[in-house]
Amino acid sequence: MLGFGADLLWADMNRLLAFLFHQGVLDEQFLQLQQLQDHTSPNFVSEVVNIYFHESEKLLNNLRSLLMEREFSDYKKIEIHLNQFIGSSSSIGAKRVTSVCIAFRAASEQDNRAGCLRALEMLEHEYCYLKNKLHELFQIEQQRALAAGVRYPMQHQ
């Protein structure tokens, strides 16, 4: 049955979401974003998340470059980047990434370079995990849309 595939994928998507919530990777803000998606803005969540990925990668690169500097001392700059990262991460509901950023910021406020480096490692790890999981989620969603689409005649505009 054609529609069946879509239903199974829907269940997969929900299972993954539930898992991510349970693990604290995502929080209710992500649900809020989903609520903002509708037929007038059908790709809203993935659009926002892709902007987030793009910006985050820049921030992570900046953070790494700064900390790897031989004569590093600009903790203020680290904090500026982190504040941005905290802001955007909490805006999409990336709970664990946000928490690690906050811990990172605390280390920076104490001028603790070693602590910062450890936090950066953790942040990169968490961010990668988040990115992979969200990609997985979007893939399932796309497959589901396709599977559901096969059931009904496609209207070409």
Place this chain on the structure above:
Amino acid sequence: MAAAGEIFRSNLTELLEESHSGDNELHVLAVDDSLVDRKVIERLLKISSCKVTVVESARRALQFLGLDGDGENSDIGFDGVKVNLIMTDYSMPGMTGYELLKKIKQESSVFREIPVVIMSSENVLTRIDRCLEEGAEDFLLKPVKLSDVRRLKEFIMRGEVKDGEKNSLKRRRSSDDCSPSPLSTTFSPMRHLCDPPSSVFSPLSPSTLSSKKSRL
């Protein structure tokens, strides 16, 4: 679609038409340096049936309002595009949301009357107090939710209500937070408990408040 924010004034007639066509629609000017947040706030507002202009800096906001350095719009002979609400992020490079707030409140009566709401991911009481003291309508803790926008919209739509009514709204929010008694759901307006600026309480537990908040 993403470029909905950066609007510069090019066509005066176009703008005049704009300001007359959506007269019953709230026009909100949102200011945020974060692209992610701009996208989210724009969507929050659009889904709440508001007309939205999103800009990336306080400077751009002032430009949009026609308040950039020149003071009066005498050379254009035009009041500026009608904006019913300004929502601005607090921490922005260059001019902060707080500085933008001050600038607007220092202006002529037309602009000073526009309610300004500050948004911030930092829950710092001194910051909140400072903003409210400068005349901010409210202080929202990020991430901003649909319920925040809806609450704001309802408040603004009611127009320039009497101070008493305004305060009762704020007191209701704060009393919901600091008093567990069911009184807050039955009485209106509240006379006791907290004095303004009591919306200081709202950022502390915004989600609890939005779920506890009762209708007038």
